[in-house]
Amino acid sequence: MDAMNVEMDALNKNKTWDLVPLPQGKKAVGCIWVFTLKHKAYSSIDRYKARLVAKGYTQTYGVDYLETFAPVAKLNTLRVLLSLATNHDWPLSQFDVKNAFLHGDLKEEIYMDLPPGISVTFQEGVMCKLRKSLYGLKQSPIAWFGRFATSMKKFRDDQAEMQNLQKYLASEFEMKSMGDLKYFLGIEVARSKHETGMLDCK
Numbered sequence: 001m002d003a004m005n006v007e008m009d010a011l012n013k014n015k016t017w018d019l020v021p022l023p024q025g026k027k028a029v030g031c032i033w034v035f036t037l038k039h040k041a042y043s044s045i046d047r048y049k050a051r052l053v054a055k056g057y058t059q060t061y062g063v064d065y066l067e068t069f070a071p072v073a074k075l076n077t078l079r080v081l082l083s084l085a086t087n088h089d090w091p092l093s094q095f096d097v098k099n100a101f102l103h104g105d106l107k108e109e110i111y112m113d114l115p116p117g118i119s120v121t122f123q124e125g126v127m128c129k130l131r132k133s134l135y136g137l138k139q140s141p142i143a144w145f146g147r148f149a150t151s152m153k154k155f156r157d158d159q160a161e162m163q164n165l166q167k168y169l170a171s172e173f174e175m176k177s178m179g180d181l182k183y184f185l186g187i188e189v190a191r192s193k194h195e196t197g198m199l200d201c202k
Contacts, residue, residue: 003050004033008118011052014102017128019113028111028127029064031136038165052135055063064110069142082189092181092189095166097148098174104133104143148173 006154011017022028038046059065085092097103110129133143151172169175181189 003035003048003079004117007050007052008115010102012101013093014132016100016102016132017130018133018163020129021125022111022127026109026111027058028113029058029137030113031115031134032082033116033201040075043191051135054112054130054134056136056140059110063109066108066119067142067172068138069145071145078187094178094181095169096178097169098176100173101133101135101140101144103173104138104140104145104147106130106133106137129135142199184187 031052031054034051036049036051038049040046056065082092085089110130112130112134114128116127130137133140152171166177183189
């Protein structure tokens, strides 16, 4: 319940939805709670996580979604970037944007059932009209990517110090620093101080 309350606080803080009556002729997508354990680098439990996920598999193309897109970093691209960082002795840091998808704005008109297990004062027939992309929706990845790309373009100067970039991103999104890059997409990265510019990727 504590984890669910933390998720609900994040949903409310991001103004994820408005409570409105379901318009005639519209259908609402369902939602479920997904519970997971977040682990630290060496498998110890970090925290309990509850995420409200929309049942995106009930969406209809052309009705409540159009484009779908999920940006994925190719392993070869990652290796090239790590190689550049090694050769130029660039620092590598890692950040986690909390509830990333909730930062994406929805263009489509989507209604969702009220979250199960949460007591809300409402009139009969009231649904959640989504304003933000929610995990599970088909268009959530592209909505988040668009929002993040817009913020990065606003920053403009890609030569600025990493600290300034971190401060800027923190002003745009709720995020936490995860320190020097150690794990990324299943790859363990270790920098050797004995051999200049050497990175070991496992």
